[in-house]
Amino acid sequence: MKKKILILAGGYSKEREISFKTAKAVFNQIKKDYICKILDPKNRFIEIIRKFKPDVIFNALHGRYGEDGYIQLILENEKIKYTHSGVEASSTCINKIISKNIFIKNKILTPKHVVINNYNNNNLKKKFNIINKKLKFPVVIKPINEGSSVGVYICDKKSFFTNIKKLKTEKEILVEQYIPGREIQVAIMGSKKLGTIELVPKRRFYDYKAKYDKSAQTKHILPVNLNKESIQEVENIALKAHKITKCKGITRSDFRFYKNKFYLLEINTQPGMTELSLVPEIAKYKGISFYKLIKWMIQDASLNR
Helix, strand or coil: CCCCEEEECCCCCCHHHHHHHHHHHHHHCCCCCEEEECCCCCCCHHHHHHHHHHCCEEEEECCCCCCCCCHHHHHHHHCCCCCCCCCHHHHHHHHHHHHHHHHHHHHCCCCEEECCCCCCHHHHHHHHHHHHHHCCCCCCEEEECCCCCCEEECCCCCCCCHHHHCCCCCCCEEEEEECCCCEEEEEEEECEEEEEEEECCCCCCCCHHHHHHHCCCCCECCCCCCCCCHHHHHHHHHHHHHCCCCCCCCCEEEEEEEEEEEEEEECCCCCCCCCCCCCHHHHHHCCCCCHHHHHHHHCCCCCCC
16 A cells, blocks of 8 residues: 655745645645645635545645644644644744854854834934944844744845835844855755755845846755865754754755854754755755655654654
8 A cells, every 4th residue: 555645835935836836746746656645724624624535744835824833733633644843843943043042152153133023213323323333234033933044134224114014014034244254065964964065146145036047047056065074063053053953854054154163043843845955956956856855845744842
């Protein structure tokens, strides 16, 4: 009997479109080996799950609701094995403030930051002065719980107020010290270091378009032009971050490399699996096909993650 795999995709986040691309790519890899179905978790989806009775749920959701512990809690309650990280790790890593504080506590270098949690003009003016003093401009502003660089802006003093207005519906906004330098990403597979890739975007940084639009012509560099010691250092940091945040399965950690130091920006607990995605590219370079990578993720699925 073939096992049943239910791929969750779509959802309610701003990354809905990318989620479907991941799901289709996964579906095409495993459809011959498993009984597969893609499900958008809306409207009585628990009833559909119970009717389908999957052996494993492949979580292809990105962003809020799918990557923040919410869907993981539902799957734990339904007692169905699922991929990627569990409730605690997912809710920790999607919250950029909580995860940064864990990095700092564990002596992992990360950009300095200020939190804006009460959006109004008077508060913004006070925060602006604190930001100018503590972080200096330019700075990076972002929502605390979105992925795929959604709502991320690099701001100088002039553009700060204009850009931050775009995030005024957010309960909390993270303002980070802008770290120039090289864009380095590290993939972790279970408890092992999978590999490292460098990105050279033609845009100002590796934003949503650079990630998912071929026309952005982001350059992917493999192998990374760093010495063995530096690669070992950044991969060790990524593995440490993966472990201290209690992640499972596949993660991808985003770094900036500047003046011989690695700054950890964030951990992605559900990195994309599209044709432009980095983890499959790293895996392929390491001799692991996309098919083998997906199959490993399914075999790694469990409860109590």
